[in-house]
Amino acid sequence: xxxxxxxxxxxxxxxxxxxxxxxxxxxxxxxxxxxxxxxxxxxxxxxxxxxxxxxxxxxxxxxxxxxxxxxxxxxxxxxxxxxxxxxxxxxxxxxxxxxxxxxxxxxxxxxxxxxxxxxxxxxxxxxxxxxxxxxxxxxxxxxxxxxxxxxxxxxxxxxxxxxxxxxxxxxxxxxxxxxxxxxxxxxxxxxxxxxxxxxxxxxxxxxxxxxxxxxxxxxxxxxxxxxxxxxxxxx
Numbered sequence: 210x211x212x213x214x215x216x217x218x219x220x221x222x223x224x225x226x227x228x229x230x231x232x233x234x235x236x237x238x239x240x241x242x243x244x245x246x247x248x249x250x251x252x253x254x255x256x257x258x259x260x261x262x263x264x265x266x267x268x269x270x271x272x273x274x275x276x277x278x279x280x281x282x283x284x285x286x287x288x289x290x291x292x293x294x295x296x297x298x299x300x301x302x303x304x305x306x307x308x309x310x311x312x313x314x315x316x317x318x319x320x321x322x323x324x325x326x327x328x329x330x331x332x333x334x335x336x337x338x339x340x341x342x343x344x345x346x347x348x349x350x351x352x353x354x355x356x357x358x359x360x361x362x363x364x365x366x367x368x369x370x371x372x373x374x375x376x377x378x379x380x381x382x383x384x385x386x387x388x389x390x391x392x393x394x395x396x397x398x399x400x401x402x403x404x405x406x407x408x409x410x411x412x413x414x415x416x417x418x419x420x421x422x423x424x425x426x427x428x429x430x431x432x433x434x435x436x437x438x439x440x441x442x443x444x
Contacts, residue, residue, distance in 0.1 A: 296353035340365025
């Protein structure tokens with residue numbers, strides 16, 4: 210799915226002030242007739258008994274992405290030299306993965322680097338999921354302070370570059386502002402950087418590509434994590 214289509218799909222979420230309003234829009238008069246209590250109907254909708262419904266986390270992520278895109282319209286060019294506020298500043302980080310994210314935060318916020326994060330772990334329902342996250346894009350569309358402070362866990366979502374739920378077998382792929390997803394190449398899944406057109410190779414048996422590095426990390430809070438760093442050359 211191209212990012213423009215992705216954005217148009219998300220724009221419809223702006224009509225809802227909160228996740229509860231979103232769920233309420235999925236409840237039909239027939240649901241209320243059969244279940245009598247609106248609270249029960251909402252619970253059934255939330256748990257997917259009325260078709261595919263966004264989780265609370267996915268709803269908040271997608272709505273935040275729309276709001277960030279709107280804010281970015283007034284800034285056509287990003288000033289790479291201006292100071293940036295770091296969500297990791299002052300945090301006592303013990304896990305290797307969070308430390309690695311903190312080390313890359315400034316470079317990803319300033320545009321010097323675009324990192325892709327691979328995560329495999331269990332979601333809040335206990336289902337094993339995996340996916341690739343555009344770290345630069347997530348930093349611009351989400352508040353990372355809860356992640357660095359340990360209040361939330363960074364997890365792949367269906368709105369990320371790639372997502373797979375091993376239990377439900379739901380699979381999605383979305384190009385982001387920084388990367389185009391190439392999934393029909395003989396060499397396997399690839400990401401093409403939209404700025405310099407360089408290819409990021411995800412195959413662990415091959416090199417990651419020109420101007421890119423791959424880092425495998427041992428984490429106490431995730432089953433499997435890998436970070437791919439692509440250094441963006443200025444023209």
